[in-house]
Each structure stands twice: as structure tokens, then as C-alpha cells.
Amino acid sequence: MKLGDEVEVLYTQQQIAGRVRELAAEIERDHRGKELVLVGVLKGAFMFVSDLARQIDLPLSIDFIGLSSYGEESESSGVVKITSDLTRPIEGKHVLIVEDIVDTGLTMRYLLDNLSTRRPSSVKICALLQKPSRLRTRIPIQYLGFTVPDLFVVGYGLDSGEKFRNLPFIGAAKKA
Ligand code: IMP
Ligand code: MG
Numbered sequence: 001m002k003l004g005d006e007v008e009v010l011y012t013q014q015q016i017a018g019r020v021r022e023l024a025a026e027i028e029r030d031h032r033g034k035e036l037v038l039v040g041v042l043k044g045a046f047m048f049v050s051d052l053a054r055q056i057d058l059p060l061s062i063d064f065i066g067l068s069s070y071g072e073e074s075e076s077s078g079v080v081k082i083t084s085d086l087t088r089p090i091e092g093k094h095v096l097i098v099e100d101i102v103d104t105g106l107t108m109r110y111l112l113d114n115l116s117t118r119r120p121s122s123v124k125i126c127a128l129l130q131k132p133s134r135l136r137t138r139i140p141i142q143y144l145g146f147t148v149p150d151l152f153v154v155g156y157g158l159d160s161g162e163k164f165r166n167l168p169f170i171g172a173a174k175k176a
Helices: 013-030 046-055 106-116
Strands: 007-011 036-042 060-069 080-084 094-102 122-130 143-147 170-173
Touching: 007 013, 013 046, 013 122, 013 143, 036 046, 036 106, 046 060, 046 094, 060 106, 080 106, 094 106, 106 122
Parallel strands: 036 060, 036 094, 094 122, 122 143
Antiparallel strands: 007 170, 060 080
16 A cells, blocks of 8 residues: 555645746746745645745745644644744845645744744745635735645645655545
8 A cells, every 4th residue: 555545635746836836936026136035834844845946046045944833733722832943034034934734824823923023024925725714813825825625634745643744745634
């Protein structure tokens, strides 16, 4: 049995690649001549950042931030801790947060508030996925890949108990 056999495909590798190219083109258009920093949220966004960055034909820098949310495994509590901080200041920079998925939005709310205190020129969000049905706080997502139903999704960086991050597609774990 292969890893992917346990997962129902929602977006194929080709669909993701196509959408990533479109998002990159928009980001490129909006950031010409600006000092752009991509801030990837670990670990879920690692694959998305690496594909997205390769499609943006602009000088930019890349940094990562590690966040963990206290509470149950699959439910965000809104109490967020920085487990690994940015390596460089972002003052005066145009920051683009690159996140795998915005679910309740509580993690992103914390990150937006935290990064804003560091005096960046602007902060925008690029999220690969959003589950609108679960949103608990208004989060402005300037660049959104796909909207997904209220299912627990895995693959392309997203995990379930650290499993499935290496799947090249996005899917929903099949019930055992
Ligand atoms: P939020 O604070 O509820 O928006 O949750 C944000 C984080 O929870 C995301 O950055 C993901 O790491 C994780 N998460 C939420 N939904 C899923 C899912 O369906 N699959 C995998 N991870 C998820
Ligand atoms: Mg995440």
C-alpha cells in the first residue's frame, strides 16, 4: 500500500502547480520595485514557499517562523507560541506571510498582530488553502490558492500527526 492510497485527492500536483504560477504572477505584479520578504510559516508551508518563490521573478528574501498553538491536535486554541523566530528584522520591508491553511484564523490573527509591531512597510497574506466555514476572525487574504470544505486536509506540506507532508498532492485522509 502506498502513502497516497490512504488519501482522497482534492487537488492534483498539476492543479497546485498551475495555481501557484497564477499566485506568483499576481505577487510579482504587485511587488515590483519593493523590498519583498516571504515569511513561511513552519512546518506546513515549506513546500508551498519553495514552489512559490521559484515562480516569482523578483529579488526577494525568504525567512521562516515557527508557530505552535496550544490545545487539541486538530483544533486551534488561539493561544499561539513562537517556537522559532525570524532570523532578520522586517522593519521597512514588504512582508508576505506564506501559510498552508487558514482554518479558524486564530493563528494568523496572532501572527499579523505580532509582525505588525515590528514596523514593516506592509504585511499581506498568501494562503494556499482556506476553510471559510470555520473562520472565527476576519482575516484579509490577498492571495488565496483554493477554498476547501470543512475536512481535515493533508499533503503538499500539510500533515496529520506529522504524516503525509511529503505527498505531492492535497487530499482528505480516508476514514480507516
Ligand atoms: P487556525 O489557527 O485554526 O487557522 O489553524 C491554523 C493551523 O492549523 C494551520 O496553519 C495548520 O497548520 C493547522 N491546520 C488547520 N486545518 C488543517 C487541516 O485541515 N490539515 C492540516 N493542518 C491544518
Ligand atoms: Mg500552519
